[in-house]
Amino acid sequence: MINERNTLSLGPVRVYPDKTSLYHQGDDTVSIYRVNSGVVMTYRLLADDERQITGFCTEGDFFGLSSDETYCDNAITVTSSGVQTIRVAEIESDPKLQRFFLSHSCKKVEDTQNLLATLTRKSSEARVAAFLVMLAERKCRMEKTVDDIRIKMPMSRTDIADYLGLFRETVSRRLTDFQSARVINLEDVHTALIPKLDSLRTCAGIAA
Numbered sequence: 210m211i212n213e214r215n216t217l218s219l220g221p222v223r224v225y226p227d228k229t230s231l232y233h234q235g236d237d238t239v240s241i242y243r244v245n246s247g248v249v250m251t252y253r254l255l256a257d258d259e260r261q262i263t264g265f266c267t268e269g270d271f272f273g274l275s276s277d278e279t280y281c282d283n284a285i286t287v288t289s290s291g292v293q294t295i296r297v298a299e300i301e302s303d304p305k306l307q308r309f310f311l312s313h314s315c316k317k318v319e320d321t322q323n324l325l326a327t328l329t330r331k332s333s334e335a336r337v338a339a340f341l342v343m344l345a346e347r348k349c350r351m352e353k354t355v356d357d358i359r360i361k362m363p364m365s366r367t368d369i370a371d372y373l374g375l376f377r378e379t380v381s382r383r384l385t386d387f388q389s390a391r392v393i394n395l396e397d398v399h400t401a402l403i404p405k406l407d408s409l410r411t412c413a414g415i416a417a
Contacts, residue, residue, distance in 0.1 A: 247290025
């Protein structure tokens with residue numbers, strides 16, 4: 210296991226206001242980014258100008274990795290976000306960094322496979338539950354807890370719906386259903402308390 214703290218030489222944290230573009234699809238890949246605080250959304254513009262959201266990056270997540278010399282997606286801050294960077298040239302000259310980002314890339318592939326599995330679920334309930342589980346598990350990794358997990362959802366219901374391939378109204382209804390079933394407690398429009406993560410995993414069809 211490669212220790213991130215000892216391996217990476219990241220630049221200083223730069224704070225960007227919400228709705229700030231960090232790079233655009235097709236720009237030269239100069240740096241890889243890491244979220245220090247806040248939320249960053251990545252998305253692609255398809256041939257018909259439709260938007261496909263590819264991820265929501267939270268604290269500790271890297272984004273901007275590309276197998277090409279240009280970025281394959283766009284990145285924009287959802288909230289005020291602290292972001293650090295590491296230059297691609299530095300990675301290319303350091304075997305330890307190459308191993309670290311190879312491991313990270315494998316994890317991104319796994320996340321993509323999980324997203325595809327989520328999007329192919331017929332149940333909107335399972336899709337929304339899987340999205341909440343994803344946010345909760347990230348929080349668990351940061352705080353080492355499995356119960357009474359408080360997650361932030363600063364992205365709009367429309368963004369969540371686009372990510373999951375649902376309608377905005379459907380996302381709102383499913384969240385209300387989870388609230389009624391006491392699977393989550395919606396403290397406000399952007400905050401949910403998850404008393405028992407296993408209950409939410411069951412709704413998502415994910416093995417505990």
